[in-house]
Amino acid sequence: MEISIVIPLLNEAESLPELTRWIARVLQANGLTYELILIDDGSTDDSWAVMEALAVDDATLRGIRFNRNYGKSAALNVGFEAARGRVICTMDADLQDSPEELPELYRMIVEDKYDLVSGWKQKRFDPLTKTIPTKLFNGATRWISGIQLHDFNCGLKSYDQRVVKSIEVYGEMHRYIPVIAKWNGFRKIGEKVVQHQERKYGVTKFGLERFVYGFLDLASITFVSRFRRRPMHFFGTLGSLSFFVGILLTLWVVGEKVWLSLHNLRARNVTDQPLFFLALTAVIIGVMLFLSGFLAEMVQLNGPRRNDYLVREKLN
Numbered sequence: 001m002e003i004s005i006v007i008p009l010l011n012e013a014e015s016l017p018e019l020t021r022w023i024a025r026v027l028q029a030n031g032l033t034y035e036l037i038l039i040d041d042g043s044t045d046d047s048w049a050v051m052e053a054l055a056v057d058d059a060t061l062r063g064i065r066f067n068r069n070y071g072k073s074a075a076l077n078v079g080f081e082a083a084r085g086r087v088i089c090t091m092d093a094d095l096q097d098s099p100e101e102l103p104e105l106y107r108m109i110v111e112d113k114y115d116l117v118s119g120w121k122q123k124r125f126d127p128l129t130k131t132i133p134t135k136l137f138n139g140a141t142r143w144i145s146g147i148q149l150h151d152f153n154c155g156l157k158s159y160d161q162r163v164v165k166s167i168e169v170y171g172e173m174h175r176y177i178p179v180i181a182k183w184n185g186f187r188k189i190g191e192k193v194v195q196h197q198e199r200k201y202g203v204t205k206f207g208l209e210r211f212v213y214g215f216l217d218l219a220s221i222t223f224v225s226r227f228r229r230r231p232m233h234f235f236g237t238l239g240s241l242s243f244f245v246g247i248l249l250t251l252w253v254v255g256e257k258v259w260l261s262l263h264n265l266r267a268r269n270v271t272d273q274p275l276f277f278l279a280l281t282a283v284i285i286g287v288m289l290f291l292s293g294f295l296a297e298m299v300q301l302n303g304p305r306r307n308d309y310l311v312r313e314k315l316n
């Protein structure tokens with residue numbers, strides 16, 4: 001099978017018939033073998049009934065239904081696990097993404113050997129309240145990850161199967177799949193300008209909270225991907241630094257006091273000088289960071305995923 005199309009959906013019943021027909025038309029016209037995996041992320045409208053009806057005479061359609069709403073990342077993750085194609089494409093269910101882009105997204109993976117290709121909605125049809133924060137979000141993510149994409153959160157993407165099978169997304173992390181992929185060693189990341197339409201039916205499923213959660217997730221991803229296997233390197237470095245500064249300050253404070261007394265000069269109480277408090281705080285923070293590092297190291301050591309390194313190939 002050449003392509004798996006993975007589509008998370010929440011209350012998109014009106015769009016589904018048109019969406020599935022359009023995808024089938026485009027892929028068949030290009031002679032591609034495919035499966036369509038729809039993940040109903042706890043819809044409360046008739047999305048599932050519509051999917052059941054569509055599946056009756058469409059053998060390419062597979063459906064997964066969550067018992068409640070878990071979020072787009074969860075839906076994608078389950079879709080990725082189920083996918084059997086050589087290339088996996090994702091898109092939104094609301095007809096904002098065009099299926100016409102799929103053949104080229106597929107070709108870029110297979111022929112140009114990209115690990116991941118992300119869509120870029122160069123001309124967007126969304127309200128300003130969304131496009132402006134999105135620009136900030138993309139700028140910050142580019143800066144932190146070093147990946148030069150314009151539109152990290154574009155729903156339309158294609159992946160080499162190896163990428164999809166090696167990453168796990170949860171929370172709101174679907175926004176950072178290119179970042180996670182890069183940190184797993186998939187460095188050939190491409191971009192394709194894609195068509196974008198206004199939402200035809202229904203309403204958007206994300207509010208402004210997306211930006212708050214989005215940034216918190218970026219912080220966790222950055223931390224986890226760098227230090228998950230060696231938390232002591234992070235906490236230990238900071239802790240030692242703080243402890244060392246604290247000790248130097250202590251030596252200074254004590255030394256000054258001793259020196260002044262030896263020379264029979266009047267010295268103020270050590271507690272009367274600000275440096276004393278700085279020294280105290282630095283030592284305490286240093287020790288606390290160090291202990292956090294030890295604890296994190298122990299938790300990590302006993303965790304279930306201690307040695308899950310990603311092996312690319314094997315001989316014999």
Ligand code: UDP
Binds near residue numbers: 009069075203
């Ligand atoms: N979606 C989902 N679970 C959610 C929220 C959204 O599966 O909890 C789906 C939604 O049905 C759509 C896609 O994710 O297919 C993108 O959502 P939406 O179009 O509302 O986002 P926007 O285009 O406004 O960024």
Ligand code: MG
Binds near residue numbers: 096204
């Ligand atoms: Mg949308």
